[in-house]
Amino acid sequence: MEYDIGANGSGTVCHLSADLTFNDHEAFRAMLDDAVAQASGEIVLDLSKLEFIDSAGMGMLLVAQERSQSEGWSLAIDKPQGQVQKMLELAKLGQVVTIRS
Amino acid sequence: MTEDPQIRALLDQWLGLSEMQRRTFSALVNEVRTTSDLVEASADTLSGEFQKLAGVTRSQATNLAEVIEKASRTEVDGKEIAVRALMEQMLGDLENMVEKVLFISKQGIHVTNSLQDLVGHIDAVDDSINRIEDFTRQTNYLAVNAKLEAAKAGEAGKGFSVVAGEIASMSKSINSLSEDIRTRMSGVVDGLDKGRDLVRELNAIDMSDNIVLKEKIEKVLHVLLDQNDKLNETVKGSLNETETITKSIGELTTTMQFQDRTKQRMEHIVDILEVLAGASADLSETTRNECPDLKTVELDEAWVRGLLDRFLLDEVKQRFISHVLMDGTFDDVDNSTGRGVEHASASDDIELF
Numbered sequence: 001m002e003y004d005i006g007a008n009g010s011g012t013v014c015h016l017s018a019d020l021t022f023n024d025h026e027a028f029r030a031m032l033d034d035a036v037a038q039a040s041g042e043i044v045l046d047l048s049k050l051e052f053i054d055s056a057g058m059g060m061l062l063v064a065q066e067r068s069q070s071e072g073w074s075l076a077i078d079k080p081q082g083q084v085q086k087m088l089e090l091a092k093l094g095q096v097v098t099i100r101s
Numbered sequence: 102m103t104e105d106p107q108i109r110a111l112l113d114q115w116l117g118l119s120e121m122q123r124r125t126f127s128a129l130v131n132e133v134r135t136t137s138d139l140v141e142a143s144a145d146t147l148s149g150e151f152q153k154l155a156g157v158t159r160s161q162a163t164n165l166a167e168v169i170e171k172a173s174r175t176e177v178d179g180k181e182i183a184v185r186a187l188m189e190q191m192l193g194d195l196e197n198m199v200e201k202v203l204f205i206s207k208q209g210i211h212v213t214n215s216l217q218d219l220v221g222h223i224d225a226v227d228d229s230i231n232r233i234e235d236f237t238r239q240t241n242y243l244a245v246n247a248k249l250e251a252a253k254a255g256e257a258g259k260g261f262s263v264v265a266g267e268i269a270s271m272s273k274s275i276n277s278l279s280e281d282i283r284t285r286m287s288g289v290v291d292g293l294d295k296g297r298d299l300v301r302e303l304n305a306i307d308m309s310d311n312i313v314l315k316e317k318i319e320k321v322l323h324v325l326l327d328q329n330d331k332l333n334e335t336v337k338g339s340l341n342e343t344e345t346i347t348k349s350i351g352e353l354t355t356t357m358q359f360q361d362r363t364k365q366r367m368e369h370i371v372d373i374l375e376v377l378a379g380a381s382a383d384l385s386e387t388t389r390n391e392c393p394d395l396k397t398v399e400l401d402e403a404w405v406r407g408l409l410d411r412f413l414l415d416e417v418k419q420r421f422i423s424h425v426l427m428d429g430t431f432d433d434v435d436n437s438t439g440r441g442v443e444h445a446s447a448s449d450d451i452e453l454f
Contacts, residue, residue: 021305021307022209022213022301022304022305023305025210025213025214025304026217029214029217053309054307054308054309055202055203055205055206055306055307055308055309055311055312056206056209056210056304056305056307058203058206058207058312059203059205059206059207059208059209059210059304060210062203062206062207062210063207063210063211063214066207086313086316087309087312090199090312090313090315090316091199091203091312092199
C-alpha cells in the first residue's frame with residue numbers, strides 16, 4: 001500500500017493506492033496515527049486508487065472505524081472502485097462506516 | 102245411408118285420408134318416442150362421461166395440491182421445513198459467515214497491533230535494564246572507591262569499609278537480578294516473536310474468497326427461490342383452472358337434466374298424437390258403421406309421395422314408410438341408432454313402395 005495525507009474543506013484525507021493486505025498493517029496504522037494527529041474534522045480514506053483489498057485489509061478498515069468511535073472522531077470512505085467496492089458491498093461495511101461513491 | 106255417388110266418393114276419400122292420418126299419427130308417435138329414447142340414451146351417456154371427467158379433474162386437483170405441498174417443503178435432518186424458509190436460513194447463515202470472517206480479520210489486526218505495542222514495551226524494558234546495569238556498574242565503582250578511601254583512613258574508616266562492601270555486594274545482586282530479568286525478557290521476546298509469526302500467518306490467510314463465495318451462493322439461492330416461487334404459481338394456476346373445469350363439468354351435468362323436461366314434453370306430444378289417432382280411427386269406424394257398403398280404403402299414393410319428399414333423413418323416411426304404407430309391419434328399420442342420412446334420393450322412396 002502507498003499513501004499520502006492531505007486535507008480538504010472538511011477534514012483530513014488519506015489517499016490510498018495499490019493493494020491493502022496484511023503486510024500493510026503497520027503502514028496503515030502509522031498513516032492513521034498521522035491522520036489523527038493532523039485531523040481537524042473527519043478523516044476520509046480516499047480509496048479511488050486502491051486496486052485490491054483482502055480480508056485483513058477489511059479488518060483494518062473495521063479497526064479504524066472502532067478507533068474513530070472510541071476516540072471520538074468521524075471516519076468516511078470515499079470512492080471505492082472495482083474489487084474494493086464489491087468487497088465493501090458484500091461485507092455491508094456501509095452499515096457501520098459512511099461510504100461515498 | 103246415402104246413395105248420392107258424389108257424397109259416397111267424398112266419404113271414400115275421407116276414409117282414405119282418415120286412415121292415412123291415423124297411420125301418420127302412429128308414425129309420428131313412433132318417431133317422437135324414438136327421438137325421446139335417443140335423447141335419453143345420449144343424455145345418459147354424456148352425463149356418465151361428464152361424471153367420469155369430473156372425477157378425473159377432482160383427482161387431478163388433489164394431485165396438484167400434493168405437488169404444491171411437496172414442492173414447497175423438504176426434509177433436513179429428519180425435520181420437515183419449508184423450502185423458502187430453508188433457503189432464507191441458508192442466506193442468513195451466509196451473512197453470519199461473512200460477519201465472522203470480518204470479525205476474525207478485525208480481531209487479527211487488533212492482536213497484531215497489540216503485539217506490536219507489546220514489542221515496543223519490551224524494548225522500553227530492555228532500555229530500563231540497560232540503565233539499571235549502568236547504575237549498578239557506577240554504584241559498584243563507587244563502592245570500590247569508597248572501600249579504598251576507607252582503607253586509607255585506617256582504623257577510623259573500618260566502619261565505612263563495611264558499608265562500602267555491602268553496597269558493592271548489593272550492586273552485584275542488582276546486576277545479577279538485571280541479568281536474570283534480561284534473560285527472562287529474552288524468553289518473552291522469543292515467545293512474542295513466535296506469537297507474531299503465528300498471528301501473521303493467520304492474518305495473511307486471505308478470506309476474501311469466503312466473502313465472494315457468499316455472493317455466488319446467494320445468486321444460486323435467489324435463482325432457486327425464484328424458480329420455486331414460479332413453480333408454485335404455475336401449479337396454483339393449474340389448480341385454479343382444474344377447479345374451474347370441475348365446476349363447469351358440474352354445471353354441465355346439471356344442464357344435462359334438460360333431457361327429463363324434453364322427455365316429458367315429448368310424452369305430452371305422444372299423448373296428443375295418440376288421442377288424435379284414436380279420434381281419427383273412431384270417426385272412421387263410425388262412418389263405416391253408418392255406411393257399411395263404402396269401398397275399401399285406398400291410400401292416396403300421391404299424397405304420401407308429397408309427404409315423403411319432405412323427409413331429409415333416410416332413416417326417418419324408412420320408419421315412416423314402415424308405419425304409413427305397411428301399417429307398422431316393416432321392422433327392418435333400426436330405431437335405436439338415431440343416425441340418419443341427409444337428403445335421401447327420391448329413387449329410394451319409389452323402391453320402398
